[in-house]
Amino acid sequence: MNSIEAVILEELRDEKWDTLGLSEVRRAGEAFIKLVDGHVLCYEGTEERIECGIGFLLNKRLAGNVDEFFSINERVAGIILKVNKRYHVVQVYAPASTPDDEKVEKFFEDVENAMKGKKTQFTFVTGNFNAKVGQKKAGETAVANFGISNRNDRGDTLVQFAERNQLKIMNSFFQKKENRKWRWKGPSGITKNDIDFILTNRSDIVKDVTVLNREDVGSDHRIVRCQIGLNLKVERNKLVRNIRQNLCQLKEKSEEYNLEVQNRYSQLADIEKTEDMNDNFTKILTEASLSVAGKVRKNTPRKPSEETKDLPRKRRNMTIRTARNKIDAAEVGKTINKKKCEDIRKFNMTKIEETKKRWKLEINQENDWHRKKSDVQPKKLKW
Known part of the structure; x- marks a missing residue:
């Protein structure tokens, strides 16, 4: 086990944690490693030089729930966790302050590509965005009332990205004391900003976002913790909810129903995974039935x-x-x-x-x- 992982796990020994996103892991290549204590480390770095790099540290409780680990490059990677539903977590490490707008635009395009094409119920985008979001502006829905400092140009780009993808920047949704607002400290020790963010498409399940100010992992960044809560009974009922189809009407329009299924079935041609194929096929049958015959109305x-x-x-x-x-x-x-x-x-x-x-x-x-x-x-x- 690398010394930095040992330090992190030692600092988190008394904390409850499940998934830890890592920025700048400084390792070459790509790996999915099971550590001695049962935790899992997966990362993506560069082959030429040991810098940048992105990855995840997974608690051993979730080691068997990893459905997929993938990476776009050494700055954007993602993981799919299957618990009661599928959770999509994208970890990012944005380029440092640079006047190269094309480089920044390419980074956000990579993040969007990591989000697309993955069928999940919950999506989280976390990591170091090297941006200052600041206070909420009129008409914005992605930012709430508890941002800190002033917004810069990179912050505007991040907010536009969040608005475009229907994401919420959860750091700004929870009011905190002064010593729990900043996530990064400059070399002088005076400059303190919030440049590490947690974004999600399901703000309703996020219970808290805060920093762990007692843990020292040898970095100028502090660990940002996001706590989520799910009503498993409600979520389970949504999965097994039965839509009452109009079977009598469907029987009379069997030819129309068969044609509708054939037309929709052509959409499955590009799907490779068996699980996704099964889910989409079931969805097609239900949607075709409702489209042709409707559902039984309760009287x-x-x-x-x-x-x-x-x-x-x-x-x-x-x-x-x-x-x-x-x-x-x-x-x-x-x-x-x-x-x-x-x-x-x-x-x-x-x-x-x-x-x-x-x-x-x-x-x-x-x-x-x-x-x-x-x-x-x-x-x-x-x-």
Whole structure:
């Protein structure tokens, strides 16, 4: 294990971490290495000279969840992690301040290329952008209210990149104390700026972005930590959510459905991975069915009904001054309870009838299939 990895792991020993993006790893070539303690190091460097370089350090808990590691060059690399969903993390190391605009434009083109062509649910772009974003400007959605210092030209380019790709610069979304705002310190020790950023297309899952100011890894940059949180139950329900297709209508328009599937199937020609092919094929069948036949509309009554919802409003608007008013209010309360029971019973009975009809339809379809199958079988000859 290289000394720098040992220092980083020693500093992170008391911290909870899963994936660590590395900028300027200063190693030649490309490698995917399993370290002695079970953690995984993957990186991309140059063959000619040991400088720049980009990579990831993965906790041993995620060693078996790496779906793909790829690199564009020694400044842009990415990794696909498959946990409950697929996470796409792109690590970058932007060129230092330079008047060469073409070099900067080429860098952001490489980052966009690393983001494209990967089917994932969550995308993160992290690393050293050598840019100062500063404060939010009017009309911007990628930047929030807690940026620091003033924006420079490279910061404008970064914000435009984020806006163009529907990304949020999460460093500016969380208010921090002064000693937790800066990520980089100049050689003089006086200049302090925020040039390391975390961008994502799913700001709703990010719980916090901060710096680890106690860890010393021998760099002029401080470690930036992004904490995410997922409701696994909700995400799992999204994966298994069933769209009720109109099977009766689909049966009547079978020829149109077959033609729609054939037209959409041609889109799979350029897909190489079996998993992506399967996901897209399932999606094509569902989309073709919905396009031709639509989906079954729910006609079930609401629980409770609108009439029952009006009763509590009526009771709230009643003026209770006399004994007779109290009796009337009590009667309305009894009516509310009675109506609730009736609505629940009606709702449940409607559900039962829908289920019976759906089962009957499926049984009829199965019987039709068996009948057609028996019709095409050759008849036995009598000798």
